[in-house]
Amino acid sequence: MKTHLKTGLFFIALTGFIACHANNKKQDLAYTPTEKAYHDPSKQFIKVALLLDTSNSMDGLIDQAKAQLWDIVNELSYAKCGTNKPNLQIALYEYGNDRLSGHEGYIRQVLAFSNDLDEISEELFSLTTNGGEEYCGQVIQTSLNQLDWGKNPDDLKLIFIAGNEPFTQGKINYKDASTNAKEKDITINTIFCGDYNQGVSSSWKDGAQLTNGDYIAINQNKTTVHIASPYDDAILILNKKLNKTYVVYGQMGTRKKELQRRQDSNAGQYSKANAVSRTVSKSSHLYKNKTWDLVDAVEEEEIVIEDIKDDALPQELKGKTKDEIKTYVAKKSKEREAIQKQIQELNTKRKSYIAKQKKDTDNGLENAMTKAIKEQAKRKKYRWK
Numbered sequence: 001m002k003t004h005l006k007t008g009l010f011f012i013a014l015t016g017f018i019a020c021h022a023n024n025k026k027q028d029l030a031y032t033p034t035e036k037a038y039h040d041p042s043k044q045f046i047k048v049a050l051l052l053d054t055s056n057s058m059d060g061l062i063d064q065a066k067a068q069l070w071d072i073v074n075e076l077s078y079a080k081c082g083t084n085k086p087n088l089q090i091a092l093y094e095y096g097n098d099r100l101s102g103h104e105g106y107i108r109q110v111l112a113f114s115n116d117l118d119e120i121s122e123e124l125f126s127l128t129t130n131g132g133e134e135y136c137g138q139v140i141q142t143s144l145n146q147l148d149w150g151k152n153p154d155d156l157k158l159i160f161i162a163g164n165e166p167f168t169q170g171k172i173n174y175k176d177a178s179t180n181a182k183e184k185d186i187t188i189n190t191i192f193c194g195d196y197n198q199g200v201s202s203s204w205k206d207g208a209q210l211t212n213g214d215y216i217a218i219n220q221n222k223t224t225v226h227i228a229s230p231y232d233d234a235i236l237i238l239n240k241k242l243n244k245t246y247v248v249y250g251q252m253g254t255r256k257k258e259l260q261r262r263q264d265s266n267a268g269q270y271s272k273a274n275a276v277s278r279t280v281s282k283s284s285h286l287y288k289n290k291t292w293d294l295v296d297a298v299e300e301e302e303i304v305i306e307d308i309k310d311d312a313l314p315q316e317l318k319g320k321t322k323d324e325i326k327t328y329v330a331k332k333s334k335e336r337e338a339i340q341k342q343i344q345e346l347n348t349k350r351k352s353y354i355a356k357q358k359k360d361t362d363n364g365l366e367n368a369m370t371k372a373i374k375e376q377a378k379r380k381k382y383r384w385k
Contacts, residue, residue, distance in 0.1 A: 044086040046076055046156045046373070047113060049143045053163030053193070055096040055132040060221035061162055061193055061365070062127050067224040067270045068366035069121060070277035075370045077284035078384050079377060081154060086382070088286045089113040090120050091147050094127055096134035096163065105138040105170060113147055117287055118256070121263040121278075134163050135170025136207065140177040140188060149184055156377050157184070158213075160369055162191035164220070167203035174203065178210035189213040189372045191365065193220035214372040218365060226273035227357050231350040236272070238343050239264065239279040245336035247294035247329060249303075250312050256292035276350070283343035295333045305329070 052061060076088050092110040100106045111123045140159060149157055159181065167174050167190070181188050190208040192199025196217035199205060205215040243264075248257050267278035281287055290302040297303045305325050310318055317325055374384060 043152060044081050044084060044154050045089050045150065045152070046079060046086050046377075047089045047091075047147075047149060047158065048369075048373075049091040049093065049113075049147060049159045051093045051095060051139050051143060051159065051161040052127070053096045053134050053165070054094040054127055054129045055098075055134060055163075055165075056129055057164060058096075058129050058162075058193065058220065060219075062124075062129065064218075064220065064222075064224055064365040065127075066121075066124050066266070067226075067274060069124060070267060070274065070281045071366050072369055073117060073281045073286060074277060074284065076373065077281070077286050079382055080384070081380070081382050085285055086156070087115060089115050091143065092120065092123055093139055093143055095136075095139040096132040096165070097129065098131035100132070102133075105135045105142070105172075106132050107135070107139045107142050109142070109146055115286070115288065116291075117281060118259045118263045118289075121266060122259060125266050133169065134165040135172065136161060136163065136165075136167045137172040137174035137177045138170045140174065141172050141180065144177065144180050144184065144186070149186060153185065154380060156373070156380055156382060157186040158373065158376065159186060159188045160191060160372070161188065161207075162193060162220075162365070164193040165202070167207045174207050175210060178207065182211050187211045187213045187376050189369075189376075190215050191368050192217045212376075214368070214375065216368040216372070218368055220365075224270065224274075224366075226271040226277075227354045228271075228273050229276075229350045229353045231346045231353070232272050232276045235276045235279050235343055235346050235350070238339050238346070239275075239282065242279070242282060242336065242339045242343070245295065245332045245339065246289070247317070247332055248292055248314050249294045249297065249308065250292060253292045253314070256289065260289075279343060280347045283340035283347075294329050295336060298329055299333065 050065070052058070052065060054062065073088070077085075079086055090111075091113045093107060094100070094110055095105070095107045097106055097108075100108050110127070111120060114120060140161060143159060149155075178188060188208055188211045190199075190204045190213065192202075192204040192215070194217065199215065199217045208215040243260065246257060246260070248254055264275065264278065268275035288296050288300065290296040290300045294303075298305065305322055308325075313320075313325070317328060320328070377383075
């Protein structure tokens, strides 16, 4: 793809199959190597910064984020940019919590942009609420300053800020922060936890409109609705089989494998259906663990088996020859691919079943985020299969 980039882009333009926003621009035959990298299909990202108010009244919001994470991830896994599937990175901030430093505006970066879905889940489950002052403009500006938003014009770069106090609080004017976001091609979406008109009068709607984002009001205390299906048990059995295909390596391998198990458990705390949603996420291209799983590491060329030392290997591979290790990893890779395919096939049937159920599934945070992302993705020619 990199070798034939200019020819490929020219052909795409000629045929009218323009995949993403950047490819609409006039082709520059004098691309530098750095500029070429911006248009590498494997480098396209949906970048989502989630800014959550963790003051006293926001327990319901945090609960929704925990319960709906996997459904949001699953929806994003279907996104396409031309024939490519963009990667996903999520960053997490909390603000408005008295336990945080007042000098920092009661703001904490919980997690910088990450594609480690287990880590994202773990950090969400660590959040607790407590009093505080909510400075919307300052937390937005902080995320603009601290996060690596990148320069790829094909990336979809979004901020979702959720809370229930006036958007105007704090020493940084939200309008200035919005101007800075717009300069970086970042869209701000606001989620007011309360009455729609109250959010309008307290500037939450204006905070979104300044960057052509969405304003949504939700009931943060509404319980998440999870619909059970006849396919759930089969999917969860496959999840156990899927977990056995992971081959830990290196110093963090055992710890990360335990983290994976713990997030399975966290998802299951809400319902069997939520555990199923997490399993579906684990069967998608967005769930990768190259830093600790030998299968992903080899597939993504993170490591070369010839270079790996014996003490970095799990017990079952210690003392094995390089060819034996390659054979073992290839076998696990094939098993995983087959299991993930089965999960996806069952999930297609599950989605069809759920769509036919006449229940109120207006899950506030999930619906607000996926609706906004899909609408704003159209501007960059993203589509959903």
